[in-house]
Amino acid sequence: MEEVLRDALGVLVPVVEACGAAVIVVGALWAFVRFVVVGMRDRDARAFVPVRLTLGRFLALGLEFQLASDVLRTAVAPSFRELGQLAAVAAIRTALNYFLAREIDEERRQLAEERAHGDTAARPA
Template sequence: MNEIFSERWLSEAVDLMVRLVEAAGALIIFVGAMVAFVRFVVVGLRERRAEAFVPVRLELGRFLALGLEFQLASDILRTAIAPTLREIAELAAVAAIRTALNFFLTREIKEERDELARREPAP
């Protein structure tokens, strides 16, 4: 029983989880980019107004924010087992950067959404 939960086994299991979560985050970002690209082309062919692209940017922003959350989760998992001080410092730096990116991305999405709501005529 002790062998099943050895540090080596646990390390390998967490490494697999890290890879899966990283892959999920990358896939979310990739799918979001492809969806946004297709919508960008469709909107670009139908309309020539810059405002028409705002919903495309908002949708891409949501995918990016979600993908960043998955990437941050994988970083946290990576340092879950006996982290060194260096790994903790790297996690702190990466977490700060990704959190800041996510904060500003979320703020921009909210501002764009509010701007769209102001432009729409009241019912």
Template sequence: MTVSVELLPESGLREAIGVLVRIVETAGALIIFIGAVWAFARFAAALLRGRGQAGGFNRIRLTLGRFLALGLEFQLAGDVLRTAVAPSFTEIGQLAAIAAIRTALNFFLGREIAQERAEVAADQSEERKAGPRPAEGAR
């Protein structure tokens, strides 16, 4: 005769993980939202100041890309948590498809971030080589 003691029944574990999934996915959505609001505010400020320089926009895009990449990682973590308890083959297949899509998004986003970072660094290097600009009105 074997006695088995369940610390937490599967239904209770599923409920607990459901709460954790909602928390993690909410965190991911908030990160993306905050990044989008921040980027829009910086973009609007740059337009209002009349500094429509590519370098400024590249910095904004670079930071927004970082927010997006981090938010997508949280979303993927939520998907992994969702399938943590006795997943079916259908759930595993769905997780694989979601993970593949999000991984591809992160890959291309990471590549774009690297390109933007290189452009920003090149712009800063050119600005240093050019030296200080004369004040407007001074000739």
């Protein structure tokens, strides 16, 4: 039974890794296209915030797929060395994801505040 699981994971791990890489590549390409379009239309730095937020979401999702592949890799009879490596990789990726999520939330909050101030400034008193 363990051999069947190892064979299945031998197929699943690269598939999940490829999904994570694909998410990151698609996000990077999307962000680049939006960066070029926004850059030609509007040179204001605030115009790039939505681009950064969306790229951040793609990166966070891609990191989750990569972490999932690492967990799958050590799912069948892991050694202490493999568990230690998984713990280190999981800690690094979790920290990256945490700080990325914080930055996304901060940018989203700033964008909402700017919109709120802009809306109230545009309304007549």
